Amino acid sequence: MNQSMRHAAAEPPIAQANHSWDEETNLLQYHYNGRTIISIPLPEGVKAYYRRVSDGNLQTSPFVQQLYLAFERPQRVRVTFELSEDAINMRPRRAADGEAILGQSGRPTIYGANGLYDVLQDLLIDWHGADWRWACDRIRTQDNGNAIAEIDVEVGVTPWIINLRMHYYRKHLNFSYHKPWEWRPNLKPVSGWCSWEAYRRDIEEADVLSSARFISDHFKAYGLEYVQLDDGFQPSLIPQSADGTVAEAWLRTNEKFPSGHEGLTSGIKECGLQPGIWTNAVVTNPDFAALSDSCIKDQEGSPIKGKWIGYVLDCTPETLARHVAPYYRGMNEFGYTYFKTDAIRHLIYDGLHEAVKEGLISNDEAEAKFRAFLACAKEQIGDAYLLSCWGVFSEVVGLADACRIATDSNPSWPAIRMQLVETARWFHTHRILFLNDPDHVCVRAPMEWAKSAISLVALTGSLLMISDKPENYDDERIHMIRRNLPPLSTVTAETGALDINYPAFAWTHVQGYAIDLDKADQQHTGHGHKPPVGHPGHPFTTLWAIHMQTTDRTWCVAGRFATEPLQASVLEIAQLGLNPAREYAVFDFWQQQYMGRYTESIPCHELEVGSCQIMAVCPVDHKPVLLASSRHVSMDAISVLHESWDNGLHTLKLAGVPGTSENYWYYVPAGFTVLGLSVDNGQGDWSIEGETVKLTICFTGEETLSKLSFGQL
Template identity: 20%
Template sequence: MKNPWLHLNYDLESGSLDISHEDAAIRNAQIGLQIDGEWICLDGPADDWVETGFKDEVGDGWEITSLHRLGGVHVKPRIRLYRERPSVTLCLTIENNGEDSIRIGRVHALEVSTRRGGRLELGGMISSARIFLESNNLCWTGVRPISEAGGRHRSGGVGVIYNPAVKIAFLTGFLTVNVALGEIVTLYDHMSGIAGWWAENPYDDLVLRPGEALRTELLYIDFRRDPLDALETYGDMLAKMNNIRRIPRSRTPMLWCSWYSHRLTITEEAVLKHADIIAERFKEYGVDLLQIDFGWNWRDTPGEWRPHPERFPHGLRWLADRLKEKGLKLGLWIAPFYIGEQSSFYREHPECLLRNPSTGRAVEYRWAWSGQSRDTWQNVALMDTSKPESQRWLKETFKRLSSWGVSYFKLDFLNGGSAAPLAFAKPGAENEYRVREGEQMRIGLSAIREAVGRDAYLLGCNLPISHGLGLLSAIFGAEDVGNATGNFEHLKRRMTTLISRFWQQKRLWHVDPDVLYLGGRFLKPGEVSSIGEARIRATAVALSGGPVLLGDDLTTLPEERMRMYTLCLPPYGVPARPIDLFRSPYPSVWDLEVSADWDVWHVVGLFNFDGQERIIDLDFDELGLSSDGEYSVWEFWDQAFLGNHRGKIKVEVPGRTAMALAIRRLRRHPFVISTSFHITQGGVELQRVMWDERSLVLSGVCRRVRGAAGEIFIYIPPSYRLEEQREAEMLTGEIARLRLSIPSPEVKWKIRFSHS
């Protein structure tokens, strides 16, 4: 089978699979699986096969299905080659047609081993290749040289090997997570190159009784020139295969979160004070929700989801009503699968606690937080979500919370719903509930989603993130951002993870960047971070394309930092692309294409987390700009004109800060080069900007909240000069500034020029 990009050959005698691309190939790949502890490779003749056409959610093409009889077990590989894509999918159906139960362990949907004559060929100079690794949780996700970590790499759900020498990206990833969490494993050594590679589903001795069948997770294989394009295409495939609709730009939450500013000191009085500030300062930007984090529930006890009587004496329904009077909504943090030993559910439903099959004891962790009263320190057990009583309790709990007026839920510690009993079992122990990690997690999330409805917002935190596909509205994009303490290594690591998931943003869900925190240490009123750290945090949140969460104590935050929030509001709602993801030690160039009704330009975030100045060479062709064109460059934070450039620009980025460049095509007449209102520099706040050559007038509309003030910066070519007028002045020989005060949400402006 072949299409314009790939040639696929499946040898029915040896069971080997070859997939050839112009500059890459998989040679003599095999399918293997573990049944009752024995490893079996499908390297013998197929007992039967059929070739036909197919059409699925993403396209059509050719399909071959073969049958391998292993005694009473029938294994049916199904391989599909798409007609209009450089892509292949593969899955197995394992049928137990025998008289006894069998156990399915690891399944290699496809593997390449040099010891068995297999080869993964990705062109010459493979030692320069870089590999994308997805943790599938809050831990580091990003790209590293393939030779690092001893050459052994394990990636959750999806992996990409990119060889820059021949510009070929090899992506493999699983499109379903019905039962098992797929992993992509790559082995490299400097002598033989890629010595081994496989795509694995760990089923942990899943029991198949007589007459039962298992369909493995669907593996996707793709060859492309651009690794970023490969990731984005994989995101599109995931969305289509899981019936996930793309989220519109306009649907991007804006809210205040209590955790970093208050932690367990949060009270209804503090919430109402912040509601007043939100209503006065930020509501017109679109901030309309206050999310109370851990600290609102009875005795800080997971599983006891009723208000803390001292901190919230009037209850949360009363509080939601007070917020509603101000045009605001209430959101809540909750750890739905953790059950504290001081809770009534723990006492009344011991049968619903997840237990170690070897000992019969509940699986428990210690729950003791700084600021938490010692008499509330306790163990927390994990809920067994497969129990009908657990599902009933989850539904009742979330229906009650919804009845209070809550429609935004931050679901934390969801890994508690993902611990399968067999993770603790002795080899061969029976799995009483016959669920794997994915099923356990999804059973619980499905019960919650059913209770709150499709319109409620569910943010998932601390979970194998692919388990939330189709059920969660958002995932927590990286480890906690933390209070601002000058820990730039931490910021580098978590911002790398955040932007490495750009391809998920709005395709699968919102990737939540965590709060925008501009203050200083916890409980240090009025203290602020360094200006460089604040710029890093604000630029990253704005360019992530995700929700914007205000995270400070707004009653003490200095005015300069309050205004800094507005530079990210409302969010543009489109993620930047980390164009140096596959070549730099960490992604430091984040490119956002901004499209308005009057122009298209690029906003490029340049990040330097290190202590020394860094020089970044920015090639315009990497932004999709013409190499022959001339472009004007403006830096947002320092309001500096960096000149007109062709092909590229060399930028000196000071240590431990971020820059935000607006790059616009140079024109022969005066044009807007930037504004001070928003980090997109015109993408959110300016509309209907027009140049009239007959009257020599540049005009437009500025949309901001009442009382705002700022500047619009204009580039003036040598053949024009600014006419004298109020509120407009020359800054340099090329740049003019128009000062604007905003008495109403929409202000018309114009500037007159003459020929010089």
């Protein structure tokens, strides 16, 4: 039987790819799990050396298979990779100092990113040891749904190496519950408003509903979806009586919410938004804990207690069925479609593992009980969205749609810096294991800090929640929020082990007092080191490159984020994952300014700590090209629905908010001139600004069609 036609296993095997060589066609192929994953046409008349199978050299646990190819004299070969429909380009290591952290929207192929990751098979393929280039600017989809990527490789007498790592996240990175062939999280872009940092526990029903109306009026048309109540609605004791249930306590609201959950969800939905709710794993009633057989007790029969979690449910099937399942099922029936489940870090580490320390249960039992709690919640809420909060654990993989990767945020610089740093640290998990949540963005922070936080969250496609009182949203901040809605569907484009060589704190404790380390040392950085005086580069966490691709267009959004002060510097284009031999037009989004054309490097200005610079970096050709827009920080993956160029006529199909106007910039090479503009279902104007043409579109409906015609001098 042809190897490529073999049956694919429901669970991809932890086993080697087998090879075949066709003498007639001189085609070398490797086959894995029902697909021909690698095809290499060998040149005629040249002796080839290749590894048939792994021969045991690197077959270990976790499993690594190494293949290689060499020729008696240098040859160029085109290598074709065929993977599942959910395959992406991936750099097989994390960014180093001076390199951009790589992300992708669409399925672009990124210069220098020498790997492919098949998400559905959890298979990482990477290659080393020879010069190579992508044969196409994107990963293509075949008629059978499989993904195809091709590279041209210069292979000589030194072996070119291909590594295959089966069950990569599951075994190599130790996320043992990652089984994408069984379950994938909901990876849609998520944005909303959260009440916690706006009101904390000093919140009433009227505050939520008035905030929902404000959010709907100002942000719904731009893509914001959820309004989430976070704490302050529940009774003070959980459960309310010694013989009560945890579910009854949470399903009843206190006197500040007289309409109950039903009134709250219906009020939010009347604003055209989806209601979200904060839930918690705590038990606070000591009488219940002492009398109930649902809490874990020590050897003397006293209930154990942990920090932030209170008393600890034993998470047996009986306890979950009585106390937890009705809780989540009831909230779902009230109409909540977004669930933030909090304190689960404390459930496992400050609760269940306290029982391990007491010798009451084993580590494996603690993990199983924790998973059972979260699985119970997920089962009861059905298709509703589930955010695991807080702390990143392997134990939530396969259950949670999103995971809080950072500690609690607030409008201070240490907290915002923490969000930026943790987004960088955990980016290798993003939209592979779950959606990353760096916690809510407090837009009332100083403007440059807030701009940095919300820009990074939007560009990386992380979970975007804003959390301020409506009166904090002045016109400038409203404009800034809109420029970042909705967040993108960005996926990580790099992977590797977690870096634990720098601190994760936003603040710490010294002799019992919480202090802001920036006040103790204004030069203290997110790395835990002081940058050298005049350091010109970009330390890790400060440089990002999100590679954007639509059906019609490919470009890069480069972001500089000053988690520490950044000096004026020359940014090497290759460090962004772009071919330095090409020429690029560059546009600064927040300055709304064209920066010029560059090859090899881009000159960048100094950035004070907390500030950012977002640049569109677009390859230029011998005809006008769309460069940037004012609508979205992606410049523009949101409002540009379709783009085409035909014999001097550039057509844009655009989505917009009726009654607003947006600007679109074209880079126009010498020798071209604008002949005219027509706009359907809207109004438009254009003006020349140096090497660019600015097109202004006034939207009278939700979509418009712009046709800008060019002539050659």
